[in-house]
Amino acid sequence: MSKETAKQLIFEMSQPGRISYSLPASDVPETEGLPAQFMREVPAELPEVAELDLMRHYTELSRRNHGIDNGFYPLGSCTMKYNPKINEDVARYPGFSKIHPYQAEETAQGALQLLFELQQDLSEITGMDDVTVQSAAGAQGEWTGLMMIRAYHEGRGDLMRNKVIVPDSAHGTNPASATVAGFETITIPSNEKGLVDVEALKEVLGNDTAALMMTNPNTLGLFEEEIKLIADLVHEAGGLLYYDGANANAILGYARPGDMGFDVVHLNLHKTFTTPHGGGGPGAGPVGVKKDLMPYLPKPMVRQREDGSYFFDHDMPQSIGRIKGYYGNFGILVRAYTYIRTMGPDGLKQVSEYAVLNANYMMHRLAPYFDVPFTQNCKHEFVLSGNRQKKQGVRTLDMAKRLLDFGYHPPTIYFPLIVDECLMIEPTETESKETLDKFIDAMIQIAREAEETPEIVQEAPHHTIVRRLDEVTAARKPVLRYSKS
Amino acid sequence: MTFRYLPMTEQDRKEMLETIGVQTTEELFAEIPENVRFHGELAIPQALPEPLLVKHMQRLSGKNANLDQYTSFLGAGVYEHYVPSVVGHVISRSEFYTAYTPYQPEISQGELQAIFEFQSMICELTGMDVANSSMYDGPTALAEAAALAFSHTKKKKVFVSRAVHPEAREILLTNAKGLGYEVVEIPLQDGVTNLARLEEMADEDTAAVIVQYPNFLGNLEDLGQIEQIAHKHKGLLVVSSNPLSLGILQPPGAFKADIVVGDAQPLGILPQFGGPHCGYFATTKALMRRLPGRIVGQTVDEDGKRGFVLTLQAREQHIRRDKATSNICSNQALMALAASVYMSALGKQGMQDIALLNVKKAHFAKQRLSQVSGFEIAHEQPFFNEFVIRVNGSVEEVNRKLLKQGIIGGYDLGKAYSEYQNHMLVAVTELRTQEEIEQLAVALEGLL
Numbered sequence: 001m002s003k004e005t006a007k008q009l010i011f012e013m014s015q016p017g018r019i020s021y022s023l024p025a026s027d028v029p030e031t032e033g034l035p036a037q038f039m040r041e042v043p044a045e046l047p048e049v050a051e052l053d054l055m056r057h058y059t060e061l062s063r064r065n066h067g068i069d070n071g072f073y074p075l076g077s078c079t080m081k082y083n084p085k086i087n088e089d090v091a092r093y094p095g096f097s098k099i100h101p102y103q104a105e106e107t108a109q110g111a112l113q114l115l116f117e118l119q120q121d122l123s124e125i126t127g128m129d130d131v132t133v134q135s136a137a138g139a140q141g142e143w144t145g146l147m148m149i150r151a152y153h154e155g156r157g158d159l160m161r162n163k164v165i166v167p168d169s170a171h172g173t174n175p176a177s178a179t180v181a182g183f184e185t186i187t188i189p190s191n192e193k194g195l196v197d198v199e200a201l202k203e204v205l206g207n208d209t210a211a212l213m214m215t216n217p218n219t220l221g222l223f224e225e226e227i228k229l230i231a232d233l234v235h236e237a238g239g240l241l242y243y244d245g246a247n248a249n250a251i252l253g254y255a256r257p258g259d260m261g262f263d264v265v266h267l268n269l270h271k272t273f274t275t276p277h278g279g280g281g282p283g284a285g286p287v288g289v290k291k292d293l294m295p296y297l298p299k300p301m302v303r304q305r306e307d308g309s310y311f312f313d314h315d316m317p318q319s320i321g322r323i324k325g326y327y328g329n330f331g332i333l334v335r336a337y338t339y340i341r342t343m344g345p346d347g348l349k350q351v352s353e354y355a356v357l358n359a360n361y362m363m364h365r366l367a368p369y370f371d372v373p374f375t376q377n378c379k380h381e382f383v384l385s386g387n388r389q390k391k392q393g394v395r396t397l398d399m400a401k402r403l404l405d406f407g408y409h410p411p412t413i414y415f416p417l418i419v420d421e422c423l424m425i426e427p428t429e430t431e432s433k434e435t436l437d438k439f440i441d442a443m444i445q446i447a448r449e450a451e452e453t454p455e456i457v458q459e460a461p462h463h464t465i466v467r468r469l470d471e472v473t474a475a476r477k478p479v480l481r482y483s484k485s
Numbered sequence: 486m487t488f489r490y491l492p493m494t495e496q497d498r499k500e501m502l503e504t505i506g507v508q509t510t511e512e513l514f515a516e517i518p519e520n521v522r523f524h525g526e527l528a529i530p531q532a533l534p535e536p537l538l539v540k541h542m543q544r545l546s547g548k549n550a551n552l553d554q555y556t557s558f559l560g561a562g563v564y565e566h567y568v569p570s571v572v573g574h575v576i577s578r579s580e581f582y583t584a585y586t587p588y589q590p591e592i593s594q595g596e597l598q599a600i601f602e603f604q605s606m607i608c609e610l611t612g613m614d615v616a617n618s619s620m621y622d623g624p625t626a627l628a629e630a631a632a633l634a635f636s637h638t639k640k641k642k643v644f645v646s647r648a649v650h651p652e653a654r655e656i657l658l659t660n661a662k663g664l665g666y667e668v669v670e671i672p673l674q675d676g677v678t679n680l681a682r683l684e685e686m687a688d689e690d691t692a693a694v695i696v697q698y699p700n701f702l703g704n705l706e707d708l709g710q711i712e713q714i715a716h717k718h719k720g721l722l723v724v725s726s727n728p729l730s731l732g733i734l735q736p737p738g739a740f741k742a743d744i745v746v747g748d749a750q751p752l753g754i755l756p757q758f759g760g761p762h763c764g765y766f767a768t769t770k771a772l773m774r775r776l777p778g779r780i781v782g783q784t785v786d787e788d789g790k791r792g793f794v795l796t797l798q799a800r801e802q803h804i805r806r807d808k809a810t811s812n813i814c815s816n817q818a819l820m821a822l823a824a825s826v827y828m829s830a831l832g833k834q835g836m837q838d839i840a841l842l843n844v845k846k847a848h849f850a851k852q853r854l855s856q857v858s859g860f861e862i863a864h865e866q867p868f869f870n871e872f873v874i875r876v877n878g879s880v881e882e883v884n885r886k887l888l889k890q891g892i893i894g895g896y897d898l899g900k901a902y903s904e905y906q907n908h909m910l911v912a913v914t915e916l917r918t919q920e921e922i923e924q925l926a927v928a929l930e931g932l933l
Contacts, residue, residue: 006791007594010602010829021569021835026842027919028849035867038705040735040837044609048832051571058575058599058826065595067583075585082490083583086535091757092573094553095546101759102561102896103550104884110548111758121529136621136760139802139814147663176802176812180632181663185807223516253527254514260521274490276579278819279596280586280618280779282761298659321659325562325624325652325748326759338542344532347488353510354493360513361501377513404591415803432492433501464591466792474784474796478773480615481605 006466007064010047010057011482020051045484064465065279066409072435076381076412076424077171077219079249079271084342087274087335096334101326105311112310115302115327118286118337125340125348126245126265127258128288132297134328138246139173141266141285142213146181147320148289148296149211149240149264155296155318158238161210165239167196169219169416171246183210190418194220194374196230209239216260217247219416219424220374221359221381231261240264240293248272249428250356250379253349263290273336284332298323354429355380358436362427365440369447373419380428386421394450394457396421401468402449402460406442488532550893552756556921560871560912561701561896562623562650563759564751566729566839567916569830572753576823586779586815590794596818597793600781603825610731610828610836611745612738613767618779619821620764620813623748624653627695627725628660629766629777629811630744634693634721635666636810637775642690642720646671646678648700649725651901657695666692673904676704676864676873683714691720693744698726698737702898702910703847703871704864708740716741728752728765728824730869732831732840744768753827754820763820774800777811839915843870847913850922854911857926859933863908871912873898873905880909883932890928 049057066073073080091097099108115133122131135141146164153161164178165186175185186204191197196214212234216224224230234241243262249272257265269275270283277283289297299319300312312327343351356379363372363382371385386396400410400423412424427436449456461467498510507513533541552565559565576582580595587593587600600618607616620626627650631643643661645654647670654670661668669686671694672679678696687694694715696706708724715722723744724737729751737745750762768776774797782796802809831839847870854874855862863873874895876883884894895912898905913922 007598009598009605011605014832019832019835020571020830021832021839023567023835023838023842023915026845028846028922031845031848031852033848034705034733034844038734038867040731040733041739043833043837044606044731044736046606046609046831046833046836047829048834049829051830054571054826054829055574057829058571059578061595061599062575062578062580063595064593064598065580065584065587066589066592067580069579069583073585075588078585080585083579084490086538088577088582090539090542090546093543093546094551095543095549097755097757098552098565099549099758100552100557100559100565100756100893101563102559103557103893104881104888107550107888107893108548108758110545113548114545124528127523136625137813137815139812140621140625143663143812147659150663172801172803172806172809173812173814175807176805176809179807179809180660180812182665225516225518228518228520251517254523255517255521256523259523276582276819277585278582278817279584279593279599279822280818281815282621282817282820283815320662322652322655323625323659324656324760325622325650325762328759329621329761330758331755331761338538341530341533341538341541342490342535343488345527345529347491347532348527348529350488350491350493354491356513357493357498357501357505357510360505364505377516379513379516400589401591404589409585409592410589430490430492433497461591466591466594466786466790467788469590469786469792469794470784471794471796474782474794475799478615478780478796479783480601480773480780480796481608482602483605 007060009482010049013049013053013057014047016048018048018050020049020054071407072431072439073409074411074425074427075409076426077246079426079428081274081428082430083274083276084339087338090338091331091334109310112302114334114337116304116310118333119302121340122267122286123288125252126288127256128265129291130294130297131286131288132301133286133333134298134324135285135287136324136329137283138266138268138285139177141287142173142177143180144287144298144323145242145264145266146177146183148293150181151296151320152293153210160208163208164210165204165212168418170213170215171244174213174244194222195224198226198229201230202233205233205237207238209237211240211242213242213244215244215247217250217379220383221378222374222376223379227260246271247380250352252352253345254352263293269332269336274339275332275335282329282332284329296320351429358427358429358431362425362436362440366443369444381424381426383419384423385419386423389450390421392450393454396423398457398460399446402446402457403442404461405463408439555891555893557893558895558911558913558925559893561910563756564912564914565756565916566751566914568753568755571830572823572826575826576819581822582819587795590792594792597781599822599825600818601783601793603821604781606825606828607765607767610728610736611767612736613745614770615773616765616767617776618781619816620766620778621817622760622762622764623725623746624650624656626746626764626766627653628656630723630746631657631693631695632660632664633775634723635664638692638720640690640692641667642669643693644669644671644683644687644691645695646697647673648678648702649695649697650701676702676866677706680710687714687718689718691718693721693723695723698724699730699869702873703868704866705868708737712740730840732836743772749824752824754823761817761820763817763824775810778813779816842915846915846917850913853922853926857929860929870914871910874909874911876907876909880907886932887928892925892928
């Protein structure tokens, strides 16, 4: 990307009379059309462009965008790993992309088989008894899981459980999903090791506890070593344990949430299972449950008959109901399935092995230059604090912006909230040592700049197509659409 | 190296372990206590080399009847429209599809601008002031609209027409259980919302009146009258709308709708067995700060150059946590991009042309099928590209026979509506030719 003038909006390129479509003329006899009162008085002011100009417009926009294929993307807790191309090819097969959700089940047996096998594979990988693949994203998975937890307690006549406990290191979606599911959130602090403070947990557990939501490894990249004790405490109090699978890339084949005592699990297929993030979506957030919660799974589930054929089971009287249109983001599920078949059990285990090795390697190499708030082995990601640089007048935001000049997407910053000037780095397993080394070199250079020439960092980025943008005015005087005037 | 996505060599591993100061990678997992460790091998199928993988996937895909092989009259919320070639080319650019949510605007201007244009196009089509960057799909967007109405009006009753997509109504019920609002169904009369009943049922506790336009049965609701009833009780008017139809239909914004939602699937997104599609969400200036999800706004950089950022983030879960307007974190950016390319390709004239073509084909088909004995047209209402016919016998049986002649028949309404047993919802898009419509009519005639 180079410095250029502001890009025109496609609306600003519009010239009356230009088109990029070709529709057949109507071949049917004229019939009486729609009554005038239903007809639009003013046409929608959509752009009028010719096909080449359209392609140049979007190609130019793509050049102003950084994806994994462009360069390293160590965005913590987002698992920005390689998105395999074969998955893209497969998802576009007409037998997957041009099939209708309401066509007869006997004409969609391949799709049903894929969904069924994916339910099974994800159950095995997470150590759960069953998995729904309907949910479209992690946050939707959380809400789905919490709705099942609610139904479970209600099903037992246990109507007082209105509290969901989340650690202060949790993703923002955890408390937000709890609210949408009708719960109140209680936040508990982490201890000095960055883990759930068991004493603080004991204090809030009670007969109003519906669930504890945890990410393990947590958002600091640390494994919750006392997970078994925590699970026992929550269960003794009558609550359930929810696993946020955002960080599942650390433990494939090494540990399973089901074996840790979790009752409900969601996975982010767009993180651990290589489906592309698409610039913000679509994703998929399958939810696994233990046996006691199976009756509450959203409908429909895919089941197999004795004759080997597959069907959608809608006969689920205790189900929480439907949570998304049709059967989830099927096209994304096809990609994840393709990935699992590519890797197999050995491959998936190696994924976590190398994800963890890469993260620890980076942490050790960067430790001399940045504050490392937690020094035990990390898992697939780790956090640094920019406190040392802050004293030199350089904030974490500045360092993140400086990384843009080196062609990198910066790590996640200012999250988790419990680490000052936080940088959260997740390299993933698909990056080579050379890539990690180059990034480390850039980080070291930035640390040196912070010491010697802080203004270079403070004024970054220097080489992007736009410089820092005025977000305050954007929120105060919102311009959310183009208008001609 | 055994896996093509894993570049780690033995040499790399050795050097890295040395730097860390451990002997084996196993030591890095020491924090996982023995009592929760997984030993052995995951019981999933072994890895497949790419050529065998392709064979396996082709075999699975080949077991599905696809729309290239059959002539389809199936719609019911998911439509087969022509997707211009440019759409696939643009969304296959990996700068777009391998990017995350545009948190770093300096290197995400492409995505941000594309979404800003999407928001603008949705506003144009719906006649609304603002739109967000997209939602999971149309049905979940509808539930989000109800949630907004509930929290904004602080009133409990959400009236939803029975002519709203059955799956959207199911999701609404799940959502209502969580948030604690009440869903009240407005009955039908002759294929549209029963306005006399709505008039009786609505009261001062009305948070929203939700209708679909064109409705699930294909018919056009009287939005003018519905608006009056909703607003008389200070409830919000929520309209779920097929955006392609808005190429020629008077937009809900012109009827003073407060929220317009729907699915952008008809705009260049393949059916994909029901997803990923793309929900859209548009509203008025007054409700702008209550929108769920991501929103892109225009601003300037330090040099005064125009640029785009994610904005109004004070509504969102990563800032407000349990007080957020919604828990949604992602959107369907890539699908919104597909819809934008589609709307740009069709443009001002094309969106009118294609909508009109749908009207013409469907109206001809309805007239033609009305001449087939044994089948009856269920309603004489203004409609867009779908209509209901009554079948002599079971729809499932009819569809099975049609399939043998290469035709995927319409949606079996009896599955979702007890009052529409033996009724078929027939969708006719611009792709159906007169010959194919004739083929359907002849095939149906032959069944008797």
